[in-house]
Amino acid sequence: MSFLKVEALARRYASSCPAVFENIHFGIERGEFVCILGHSGCGKTTILNVLAGLDEASGGHVFMDGREVRGPSLDRGVVFQSHALMPWMSTLANVEFGVRSRWPDWSREQVAAHATKYLEMVGLGHALHKKPAELSGGMKQRVGIARAFAIEPKMLLLDEPFGALDALTRGTIQDELLGIVQATQQTVFMITHDVDEAILLADKILLMSNGPQAKIAEIVEVTMPRSRTRASIHHDPQYYRIRNHLVVFLVERSKLYAGDAVEGHDPKHPPIVRPGLDAEDADTSNPIAA
Amino acid sequence: MNMTKQKPWLAPLLSLLILLLTLAAWHLATRPKEAAVIVDPEYAALVGGAAATGAKSAFPGPGEVGAKIWSHLKDPFYDKGTNDKGLGIQIGFSLARVLGGYLLAALVAIPLGFAIGMSPLIYRALDPFIQILKPISPLAWMPLALYTIKDSSISAIFVIFICSIWPMLINTAFGVASVRRDWLNVARTLEVSRLRTAFLVILPAAAPTIMTGMRISIGIAWLVIVAAEMLVGGTGIGYFVWNEWNNLSITNIFTAILLIGLVGMLLDTALAKLTRLVSYRE
Numbered sequence: 001m002s003f004l005k006v007e008a009l010a011r012r013y014a015s016s017c018p019a020v021f022e023n024i025h026f027g028i029e030r031g032e033f034v035c036i037l038g039h040s041g042c043g044k045t046t047i048l049n050v051l052a053g054l055d056e057a058s059g060g061h062v063f064m065d066g067r068e069v070r071g072p073s074l075d076r077g078v079v080f081q082s083h084a085l086m087p088w089m090s091t092l093a094n095v096e097f098g099v100r101s102r103w104p105d106w107s108r109e110q111v112a113a114h115a116t117k118y119l120e121m122v123g124l125g126h127a128l129h130k131k132p133a134e135l136s137g138g139m140k141q142r143v144g145i146a147r148a149f150a151i152e153p154k155m156l157l158l159d160e161p162f163g164a165l166d167a168l169t170r171g172t173i174q175d176e177l178l179g180i181v182q183a184t185q186q187t188v189f190m191i192t193h194d195v196d197e198a199i200l201l202a203d204k205i206l207l208m209s210n211g212p213q214a215k216i217a218e219i220v221e222v223t224m225p226r227s228r229t230r231a232s233i234h235h236d237p238q239y240y241r242i243r244n245h246l247v248v249f250l251v252e253r254s255k256l257y258a259g260d261a262v263e264g265h266d267p268k269h270p271p272i273v274r275p276g277l278d279a280e281d282a283d284t285s286n287p288i289a290a
Numbered sequence: 291m292n293m294t295k296q297k298p299w300l301a302p303l304l305s306l307l308i309l310l311l312t313l314a315a316w317h318l319a320t321r322p323k324e325a326a327v328i329v330d331p332e333y334a335a336l337v338g339g340a341a342a343t344g345a346k347s348a349f350p351g352p353g354e355v356g357a358k359i360w361s362h363l364k365d366p367f368y369d370k371g372t373n374d375k376g377l378g379i380q381i382g383f384s385l386a387r388v389l390g391g392y393l394l395a396a397l398v399a400i401p402l403g404f405a406i407g408m409s410p411l412i413y414r415a416l417d418p419f420i421q422i423l424k425p426i427s428p429l430a431w432m433p434l435a436l437y438t439i440k441d442s443s444i445s446a447i448f449v450i451f452i453c454s455i456w457p458m459l460i461n462t463a464f465g466v467a468s469v470r471r472d473w474l475n476v477a478r479t480l481e482v483s484r485l486r487t488a489f490l491v492i493l494p495a496a497a498p499t500i501m502t503g504m505r506i507s508i509g510i511a512w513l514v515i516v517a518a519e520m521l522v523g524g525t526g527i528g529y530f531v532w533n534e535w536n537n538l539s540i541t542n543i544f545t546a547i548l549l550i551g552l553v554g555m556l557l558d559t560a561l562a563k564l565t566r567l568v569s570y571r572e
Contacts, residue, residue, distance in 0.1 A: 054475050072478040084472035088494045088570040097490070101480040133571035151480065 001066070002027030003187060004051070004155060009060035011046050020046065021214040023267035024060065026206055028155075033181060033188045035198040037246065038208030039254060044191045045159055051189060052078050052157050065154060074102050077148035079158045083140040085132040085147075092128040095119055095147045102151040118150040119143070122176060138169035142176070149180065158190040162197065174200055175230055182226065195246045199224075200233055207249050209257030216270045217257050220245065223276040238276030245275035313352045320351040350541040358541040359548070373533055375525070377549060383525040385553070387443070387518075388511045391450025395507065399455045400500065403462025404488065407496070413463065420459065428453035428514050432521055442522035449518045454507035461503025465496030497568035505561040512554045 010022035021043040028034050036044050049055035051062055053072035062069040085094050095115035122142040132140055141161055148156055162170040181188060192198050198205045205220040224238050233239055366378030406413045428449045435445035469492050477487040519528025527546055534542035
């Protein structure tokens with residue numbers, strides 16, 4: 001059984017309306033980085049909130065480490081899209097707030113040292129005593145990441161953490177996140193709209209069809225070696241094949257799954273594809289490229 | 291905008307000019323006139339010769355008021371019996387009543403406002419009572435308070451309590467109810483207990499709104515105390531004003547009015563400073 005198991009998850013707002021998403025099945029292994037990609041309105045954030053325990057599904061179950069997820073837990077750290085830092089606390093106090101909740105018996109010095117370590121990890125050692133209002137958007141999001149990592153959760157949930165950042169900042173923080181995740185072997189589930197971000201970070205990409213009645217259409221395995229960097233990733237021939245596959249899905253195929261299932265598509269076992277390993281000429285016929 | 295930046299002394303200068311013009315107009319209006327009428331000597335003895343003949347208005351000029359203020363400033367705490375106490379003592383009584391009623395109101399309003407803000411059920415259950423009680427003039431409670439409490443000084447404190455509770459209650463409830471969902475979610479994912487969330491997240495998040503309510507309340511309390519003390523009598527700046535009206539001492543009334551304004555301003559400034567202390571920038 002997978003480390004995280006999602007079974008038949010569904011969400012509907014009224015019994016008369018079609019479900020926003022239904023029949024969502026997937027699993028995440030320990031140490032895996034999984035991205036979920038799909039258009040707005042397919043319920044990605046709701047799925048993440050259900051995994052976090054902040055929201056309840058209308059049907060289905062989530063199991064983590066063999067136990068059903070009921071309500072929020074320190075085992076699952078969350079990085080919010082809007083960073084959600086407490087503006088009256090300093091950077092350090094924001095991270096300490098989490099650390100103290102995780103280890104209530106620790107002394108003040110222990111808490112401060114632990115929080116400082118994680119802030120230094122995201123390159124904010126110089127801004128410990130600044131208030132969030134004095135930080136740039138990228139720095140704020142770094143604090144949010146440090147806060148989530150500092151409680152050393154079994155799993156991290158990231159809700160489009162870089163959505164509000166400019167491209168340059170986003171790239172830098174992606175690299176940092178990649179480094180930290182590789183060093184800590186953290187299990188991560190992340191929402192993104194950005195195809196390149198998904199390829200850079202993920203081991204597996206869940207492709208969601210459009211809502212209503214959104215489902216997982218495909219699971220794309222990123223077959224490139226894990227030691228990727230933003231600077232070198234585009235030299236790998238697999239990169240463009242995977243990228244084309246994702247773009248074609250988002251532009252053309254994501255809407256084909258509306259209503260009844262596409263023939264042969266079993267939402268319980270969505271097809272696992274490895275476009276990176278396809279033959280050289282398989283995808284080049286496609287005009288939508290980088 | 292630009293004017294005040296380039297010449298920071300301009301606004302104070304204008305203020306001074308307005309003050310001087312007002313004082314001058316006041317002086318001219320109350321200047322002694324030529325005696326014209328012969329009056330009853332008994333009446334003249336009662337109100338003072340000059341006033342009785344119409345040569346001098348009973349309304350004091352700025353010089354007389356200034357002299358009066360100076361005499362009060364020199365000896366603010368004298369006590370020559372029930373009806374003749376220094377202004378410092380009277381203001382002290384008023385401040386004690388205001389702070390007593392106000393702090394009691396804060397003790398009730400802030401926890402209750404928390405409960406209302408956190409629970410939509412409690413909000414809906416209490417809303418009709420709040421809506422009906424809030425617009426009642428605090429002085430309307432006075433007879434009821436005097437009848438039940440039977441102590442005029444505590445009745446005044448009760449009136450202050452009842453008038454200062456509403457802004458604090460409503461602002462606390464609003465501030466607590468509008469704490470950002472994200473911050474509460476952070477606390478939930480960190481498994482922070484409800485009590486710790488209330489003190490470490492909701493209270494600091496709502497503090498600026500709560501303090502704004504407290505600032506409105508202290509202003510209202512200071513407005514109401516004068517009227518309340520006119521009714522209950524005995525001590526306090528409100529009683530002083532009414533007593534000096536009975537003495538027909540307009541100079542004393544003037545002095546008291548200025549003092550009431552000054553103390554009110556100081557109270558407001560103090561609360562504004564406290565509000566700045568708990569404000570945060572997002």
